[in-house]
Amino acid sequence: MSDAPKEIDALIDMMARLPGLGPRSARRAALHLIKKRGMLMKPLAEAMGAVADTARECLNCGNISTADICSICTSEKRRIGEICVVEDVADLWAMERAAVFKGRYHVLGGTLSALDQIGPEQLGIPKLIERVSSEEVTEVILALNATVDGQTTAHYIADQLEHRVRVTSLAQGVPIGGELDYLDDGTITAALRARKQV
Amino acid sequence: MSDAPKEIDALIDMMARLPGLGPRSARRAALHLIKKRGMLMKPLAEAMGAVADTARECLNCGNISTADICSICTSEKRRIGEICVVEDVADLWAMERAAVFKGRYHVLGGTLSALDQIGPEQLGIPKLIERVSSEEVTEVILALNATVDGQTTAHYIADQLEHRVRVTSLAQGVPIGGELDYLDDGTITAALRARKQV
Structure with a gap:
C-alpha cells in the first residue's frame, strides 16, 4: 500500500515480487520510473514486453534464447x-x-x-x-x-x-584473490587435498 | 554484459538503472521475469506502460496522479x-x-x-x-x-x-520503539530540549 492511484499501487505490488526488491524498494523504484517516465519507464516497459513475447528456452540445451535453438547451440565456432x-x-x-x-x-x-x-x-x-x-x-x-x-x-x-x-x-580450491583467513574449512580442506606440485 | 540475446541484454541494462538494483541483481531479476514471463513479466510490462502513459504531477500539489488534479486535492473529505x-x-x-x-x-x-x-x-x-x-x-x-x-x-x-x-x-524526539542506546546525540538532544510534563 502506498496510497497512490490504483494503477501505481498495482505496479508497485508487481515490482515487489522481483528478487532483490521488497515493498519499500519497489516503491522507490516505481517513483524513480514515474519521474523518468519518458526516458526510462516507457522504453523499459517496451523492452520487457518484447522479451516476454520472444524469450523461450532453447530446445536443445535449455538456455534462454529468442529462437527455438540458442545462438550457442547453432554457433559453428563452439x-x-x-x-x-x-x-x-x-x-x-x-x-x-x-x-x-x-x-x-x-x-x-x-x-x-x-x-x-x-x-x-x-x-x-x-x-x-x-x-x-x-x-x-x-x-x-x-x-x-x-x-x-x-x-x-x-x-x-x-x-x-x-x-x-x-x-x-570444476576444480575446487582457493578463489583468485582469496585470503586463507577468510575462507571456510571445507574450501581449505579441498584446496589442500587437490594441491599441485609447483 | 550477460552474453544473453541482445534484447535481454538491453532489458538488463535498463533494469540496472533502477535504484536498489545493480548489474548482478538486475540479471537475477530479469531471469526471474523471463522464467515467469506469462504470469509476471507480461502483466508488469503492461502495468508499466499504462502508468508511463497516464501518470503525471498534480497541477495543484505536485503529487503523482493519473489526473490533472490528484484525488487528495479533489477529495471533499480533506x-x-x-x-x-x-x-x-x-x-x-x-x-x-x-x-x-x-x-x-x-x-x-x-x-x-x-x-x-x-x-x-x-x-x-x-x-x-x-x-x-x-x-x-x-x-x-x-x-x-x-x-x-x-x-x-x-x-x-x-x-x-x-x-x-x-x-x-513535525516534532523531533525519540521514535516509537526506539532505544536510547541506539539513538544519535542529535536526537537525544532534541528530545531532551522538547521534553514534556507527564
Whole structure:
C-alpha cells in the first residue's frame, strides 16, 4: 500500500515480487520510473514486453534464447565435443563472462531434491544422456554449484554417464584473490587435498 | 554484459538503472521475469506502460496522479485549511500510510541547494505561497526530512510565510520503539530540549 492511484499501487505490488526488491524498494523504484517516465519507464516497459513475447528456452540445451535453438547451440565456432552442465541460465552467463569455455551447455534448471520432488526427469537429465549418445560428445564438464544439492546432482549425473563419456568437474580450491583467513574449512580442506606440485 | 540475446541484454541494462538494483541483481531479476514471463513479466510490462502513459504531477500539489488534479486535492473529505509540505511523493505516501493527516499536501520535489542550483522556483515555493494566499489555508505543516538540507528549506519556507499563516513542523524526539542506546546525540538532544510534563 502506498496510497497512490490504483494503477501505481498495482505496479508497485508487481515490482515487489522481483528478487532483490521488497515493498519499500519497489516503491522507490516505481517513483524513480514515474519521474523518468519518458526516458526510462516507457522504453523499459517496451523492452520487457518484447522479451516476454520472444524469450523461450532453447530446445536443445535449455538456455534462454529468442529462437527455438540458442545462438550457442547453432554457433559453428563452439566445439560440439564438450558439454558443460550448469544448474541455471545465470550460471551459463557467468561461464560465458569468463569466456574460457568454448563448448556447448546443458542447463538443468535446478538440482535434484527429494523434498521438492525434483527428480532426473524434471531436470532434463534423460535429455542430457540422449545428447551424449546422439551428438559426438567426448567430455561432460559438471559446473554445478559447490553446495550439497549441487554436488549430489553432480554425483548422480556422473554415475549415469559412467563408461559412456569422460566426465569432469570444476576444480575446487582457493578463489583468485582469496585470503586463507577468510575462507571456510571445507574450501581449505579441498584446496589442500587437490594441491599441485609447483 | 550477460552474453544473453541482445534484447535481454538491453532489458538488463535498463533494469540496472533502477535504484536498489545493480548489474548482478538486475540479471537475477530479469531471469526471474523471463522464467515467469506469462504470469509476471507480461502483466508488469503492461502495468508499466499504462502508468508511463497516464501518470503525471498534480497541477495543484505536485503529487503523482493519473489526473490533472490528484484525488487528495479533489477529495471533499480533506480539510482545505491545512497544507503539509513534503520533499517528495515518497514522503507524502509515508504520511498517508500513517493515516493521521487529513489536510492536503504540497510536494516540493527536493530541497534548496546552492550547489545543485536548486532555488525556491525549482521547488514550487512561489506556488505554495500563492496557495496560502488564494486557498483558505490556516496552517502550513512542514514535514521535511530532518537533514541539514531539509531543515534549511524548512527555515526558508517558514521565513517566507511568516505573518501570513501559522507555520508548524513535525516534532523531533525519540521514535516509537526506539532505544536510547541506539539513538544519535542529535536526537537525544532534541528530545531532551522538547521534553514534556507527564
